Amino acid sequence: MEDLKSALQDFNLSVSTVQGKGRSLLANRDFYPGEVIISQEPYVCVPNNSSVSAQKRCDGCFSATNALSRCSRCQVACYCGTSCQRSEWKLHRLECEALSRLDRDKRKSVTPSIRLMVRLYLRRKLQHDKIIPSTAMDNYNLVETLVAHMSNITEEQLVLYAQMANLVNSILQWPEINIKEIAENFSKFACNVHTICDSELRPVGTGLYPVISIINHSCLPNCVLIFEGRLALVRAMQHIPTGTEVLISYIETAGSTMTRQKALKEQYLFTCTCPGCSKAGQYDDILESAILEGYRCKSEKCGGFLLRTTDGKGFQCQGCGLIRAKEDIQRIAAEIKLLSEEEASKPSSNSNYQAISVYKKIEKLQTELYHPFSIYLMQTREKILKSLMELEHWTEALAYCKLTIPFYQRAYPAVHPLLGLQYYTSGKLEWYLGHTEEAVKSLTKAMDILRITHGTNTIFMKELLMKLDEARAEASYKLSSRE
Numbered sequence: 001m002e003d004l005k006s007a008l009q010d011f012n013l014s015v016s017t018v019q020g021k022g023r024s025l026l027a028n029r030d031f032y033p034g035e036v037i038i039s040q041e042p043y044v045c046v047p048n049n050s051s052v053s054a055q056k057r058c059d060g061c062f063s064a065t066n067a068l069s070r071c072s073r074c075q076v077a078c079y080c081g082t083s084c085q086r087s088e089w090k091l092h093r094l095e096c097e098a099l100s101r102l103d104r105d106k107r108k109s110v111t112p113s114i115r116l117m118v119r120l121y122l123r124r125k126l127q128h129d130k131i132i133p134s135t136a137m138d139n140y141n142l143v144e145t146l147v148a149h150m151s152n153i154t155e156e157q158l159v160l161y162a163q164m165a166n167l168v169n170s171i172l173q174w175p176e177i178n179i180k181e182i183a184e185n186f187s188k189f190a191c192n193v194h195t196i197c198d199s200e201l202r203p204v205g206t207g208l209y210p211v212i213s214i215i216n217h218s219c220l221p222n223c224v225l226i227f228e229g230r231l232a233l234v235r236a237m238q239h240i241p242t243g244t245e246v247l248i249s250y251i252e253t254a255g256s257t258m259t260r261q262k263a264l265k266e267q268y269l270f271t272c273t274c275p276g277c278s279k280a281g282q283y284d285d286i287l288e289s290a291i292l293e294g295y296r297c298k299s300e301k302c303g304g305f306l307l308r309t310t311d312g313k314g315f316q317c318q319g320c321g322l323i324r325a326k327e328d329i330q331r332i333a334a335e336i337k338l339l340s341e342e343e344a345s346k347p348s349s350n351s352n353y354q355a356i357s358v359y360k361k362i363e364k365l366q367t368e369l370y371h372p373f374s375i376y377l378m379q380t381r382e383k384i385l386k387s388l389m390e391l392e393h394w395t396e397a398l399a400y401c402k403l404t405i406p407f408y409q410r411a412y413p414a415v416h417p418l419l420g421l422q423y424y425t426s427g428k429l430e431w432y433l434g435h436t437e438e439a440v441k442s443l444t445k446a447m448d449i450l451r452i453t454h455g456t457n458t459i460f461m462k463e464l465l466m467k468l469d470e471a472r473a474e475a476s477y478k479l480s481s482r483e
């Protein structure tokens, strides 16, 4: 632990134990928006490749090029080229041996989380045997100090972890292995593993980053966790004065306090006491929940939010006083549920056209049911937008993108990666459609946010910068030719 402390000192950080929260990471100097507070390579990681996933990713860099080649022996590992294959070889050599012993069917049951566990044990062994070096921020002791919450997990989870541990045991076939310890490590994974995302925040894999895991959660975080390939980087989103705790969000923060708390309790087994959550039950918090997840006023023109009437028979608008009957709400909610279930039961290979038509029906019903700033309505519009983009229906996609932006502006702080990415999408669509001046505005807004959350060094950000330059040049050309 002393090693870790001095390694963190190099980053101007320190670890301390906060009553009721466990370990915390503190800033030892002022950090400013966009600064990288800490970065870490994973102890172990694995791409989200499964036997059913159509698109495979490289084990080394997580890229999804068309030219991936599989390891000829085990057929499980995929590589984009020899340099990734070589960098992974020491670990994969042992993994490959173990996987190759399995028959074909059993090899298919090796999910990414099983692979991650197998790799955890193999990497521990390699460091123990000094075949790969250990450092202060890269050693198994750090994994041992992670919380497992074994006493809080359900009987069902316990059984599942035991089954998964048996599978890992049958893959490794180490006589001295402790199956109970593997099960405990699965519980550790459940609350400590990070989803690795690409620059557009789409999940591409999972990884264990034991030092990043020290960072606690807040629904109003001062930092953001972003990945470059499999490297995790924590960047300041605001000024962090010396002595302040470094905080990131473990969950999607757009949601009512109750929804956020439920998600944190279910997955991370703790009750959040951040400044956002400590407002639970206060008028502001009730109002916010009613807007995000509650119903709309019966009157078309009224933007008021609704609260349950004291007799429980309906919901009253806090703006104009009109009451909506419970039956009216239940009827629309039932229709939405039916449509959503129908859509979910269809195979994912179904056409985007069909999905759009169903989601538009759901959107119409949700517009009648929920407040205009409803999170559910936004999620439906996101799905329509995604399908429209895949169909390259740019004009309509832009219209939907524009519909979601006011929601993003309201639900997220001024500097948030999702808001930046939404401006980016809008800017790209405006650019394709020749709305050059709007494109410049949107891309500038995207740049202002994403340079803080994503830095400026990645290909993704260089592309954004290039698009912005092109759009600016064209806008000034259009302006000069008009004069």
Ligand SMILES: [Zn+2]
Binding pocket: 058, 059, 060, 061, 062, 063, 079, 080, 081, 084
């Ligand atoms: Zn690669």
Ligand SMILES: [Zn+2]
Binding pocket: 071, 072, 073, 074, 075, 076, 077, 092, 095, 096, 097
């Ligand atoms: Zn192999």
Ligand SMILES: [Zn+2]
Binding pocket: 218, 219, 220, 260, 272, 273, 274, 275, 276, 277
């Ligand atoms: Zn919270």
Ligand SMILES: [Zn+2]
Binding pocket: 297, 298, 299, 302, 303, 304, 317, 318, 319, 320, 321, 322
């Ligand atoms: Zn009203």
